[in-house]
Amino acid sequence: MAVYTHLAAEQLAELIAEYDVGQLVSAKGIAEGVSNSNWLVETTGKDGRGARFILTMYEERVNPDYLPFYLGLLDHLAAKGAPVPGTIHDRAGAAFRFVADPDGDAKAVALIEFLPGVSVDHPTEAQAHSVGRALAGIHLAVADFPQRGVQTMGLGTWDRMIHDCGEGGLALIDPELPGLAFSELSYLAGNWPGGLPQGVVHCDLFPDNVLMLGDEVTGLIDFYFAATDLLAYDLAVTHAAWSFTKGGRNFRPEISRALLRGYEEVRPLLEYEREHLPVLARGACMRFISSRAYDWINTPADALVTRKDPMDFVRRLQFYTDAADQAFSNRS
């Protein structure tokens, strides 16, 4: 959540001139993205009527080798009419370029469409319904996307991160966390479903990665965890991210129902997918417990980034474990 790299205005103007978007009018570093620097850029526009873009500079956590995948995905989805920002290609047709940062290191940058909308904190049913529809729309639209993305945040990674934290580290977060995490990993390893429909999925569709205007979804953003995985797992991640009050303290059944209804209006789940939603949701919780616990232990308390509490997803995990029927019920 910061701008990591300083880009001189002179350098920005030169960079923008590589694109057919008019001249640079304004550039403000924005407090978005955890693994890259972002600027909200305004130009005179192709037609002189003004245009806005997000300029992203990929910092160390994003490997430029993956950019053809991420940016290709955005272009594929935008071309299908999905509410995602398309990539602006430079005059030579490239989806990303390199610029020198102040230390002279080459950093990859991409210019992407600016989308209107704001991220909601406490979604309404109508908003959750729209998000469900938008997510299913993505799942249909990726059917003919030719690339595959490796899931770098799957079960094997959760296992490695939890073992890296160790019993002692986990116990520092909460005395009950080690027992819970290790037994949950065994449960998931023994019960993870195979054979469900797959595709390139978002895997991180929290409210802050969705832009909305009123009840309408205007943008799905931040696809940097996108990977080829089970479509129903992506729905489970989204369910865990949206259907609880702050900190995962209370389940919001009306939000859950609206999200699932919206999703199934566009892409009805197979019975076999629906049956496995509880275990997939437990996996979704484990994914965030493991990465948050790992970051918690490996990030100094006074570092630049705000550490996210792993216990927010322990609470959700307990709900999905204890009340699986309630979690995915269609009944009011």
Place this chain on the structure above:
Amino acid sequence: MAVYTHLAAEQLAELIAEYDVGQLVSAKGIAEGVSNSNWLVETTGKDGRGARFILTMYEERVNPDYLPFYLGLLDHLAAKGAPVPGTIHDRAGAAFRFVADPDGDAKAVALIEFLPGVSVDHPTEAQAHSVGRALAGIHLAVADFPQRGVQTMGLGTWDRMIHDCGEGGLALIDPELPGLAFSELSYLAGNWPGGLPQGVVHCDLFPDNVLMLGDEVTGLIDFYFAATDLLAYDLAVTHAAWSFTKGGRNFRPEISRALLRGYEEVRPLLEYEREHLPVLARGACMRFISSRAYDWINTPADALVTRKDPMDFVRRLQFYTDAADQAFSNRS
């Protein structure tokens, strides 16, 4: 340089509805301002054709009691056609309002005009010339501004901050800093001019507080150090901020000349002011040496904010001390 406070989209939309600016379309936290949180806000606009604003939330370092002064100054200057962002008043006519932050504390917020332009890193002569003209324009425009602003960063404060750092603290920054700082403070106390023309001045017009499009100044921003002080001191601050290469390493005589020429085209200096520019410039350096040294010593190395090197202004001070004639020469 960060967004300190989270404002929910729902809360932002309610806040924007208090102004006659149309409906909220987008809000991005921007990485600007050291003592407040800022969002670049887009609305549908009064006429439905879209409008952009900066929403500023004043954090602890800005006392809301001073807001009528800062915001009144912006309105006064904007009304005179100076390139500063005017304040948008709410439907009840107020220039600022209070909103509750996530902890329930009331924080003052103001909606101000968005101005185009970018801040340059390495100004050209034409740009320095424009900045000189714009600064002089402000100095003329404040003549009938009825409020006074207390100079909280004057000689007395430099003295207090340097004494707070102490010899030991200053020596940690550079072994020669204690001797230099204490002797400079004595020199300034004995030589600070009285009787020069005064007014409300910016006092912090670094390149990052000036927005430009090409050679033109489109915005002077961040008036939060504005105070009633000597007009020529403000010019000296601006001179010290603009006329050197990075880190204050090299004097740029062509930039200095262009800045002074631009200024005097709009507001010719009195002979008595011109004579005192060298001591005022030494004071300007001492102002930034003292605040940076103080922050350097009192900010943990790994804190959120980037510490600025006091030595950048020690180098400038040495130049103004050793080459005063050269610094303010009009000759090429």
